[in-house]
Amino acid sequence: MKAILYILMVLLSSVSFAQDESLFEQGNALYNDGKYAEAIDKYQAILDSGMHSSELYFNLGNANYKLNNVAPSVYFYEKALQLAPNDKDIKNNIAYARNMTIDAIEVIPEVGISKIVNNLTNVMTFDGWAITTVVLFILFVILFITYYFAEYTNRKRIAFTSSLVVLGLGFITLFFAFHDYNLANKDHPAIIFAQETQIKSEPNLSSQEVFKLHEGTKVQVLDTVNNWKKIKLTDGKTGWVSSADIKVL
DSSP: OHHHHHHHHHHHHHHHHHHHHHHHHHHHHHHHTTOHHHHHHHHHHHHHTTOOOHHHHHHHHHHHHHTTOHHHHHHHHHHHHHHOTTOHHHHHHHHHHHTTOSOOOOOOOOOHHHHHHHHHHTTSOHHHHHHHHHHHHHHHHHHHHHHHHOOSHHHHHHHHHHHHHHHHHHHHHHHHHHHHHHHHHHOOEEEEOSSEEEEESSSSTTSOEEEEEETTOEEEEEEEETTEEEEEOTTSOEEEEEGGGEEEO
């Protein structure tokens, strides 16, 4: 019975994949014909089926960019960049999309040790740091066993020294893995989707307006209270925005 269910699941997955591939090709054909709104409908149907990829988000960004849909184009390019952070085409196109936004927000540069640590952390993904850590600790165990059973003094010395070096490197990569994990947990980006929205000092309509933002601007979500989200800009400013005017990445 379990075997039959497994076979049925595989068959259904294959059919679903084939349908998504067909929709993706149809969307590409419509895009090439300049029918960008129709292409978006095809791509969106794939997302609605539960499938996603950097290529799909990239194409959605392109189609929305062609229609001058500022917020959706930035949003989908950002989604594509999350899945493929080193893709040059995505980085290039998202720069064009960001140029369509109205808000010019200063970015506070990182300095000192924090900048160095974060730059080193970004050398690899969390998975990369985690795998490297596991490999180093396994290598440490092998070297320590070699040291323990080695008969000659020189081999013992080399194995012991190497094991300590590898262990040290393992703790360093473990630190970067945890640091990357913590950075990811603190990273809650979102895109303003309202053409213009008021940012309030408190999570209610009667509170004072502190500034305005426009569609396509990227913010960080710090907190949520009822139908309001507390946001932070790259220049350090904070405020509350209606949840209806923002879309979390």
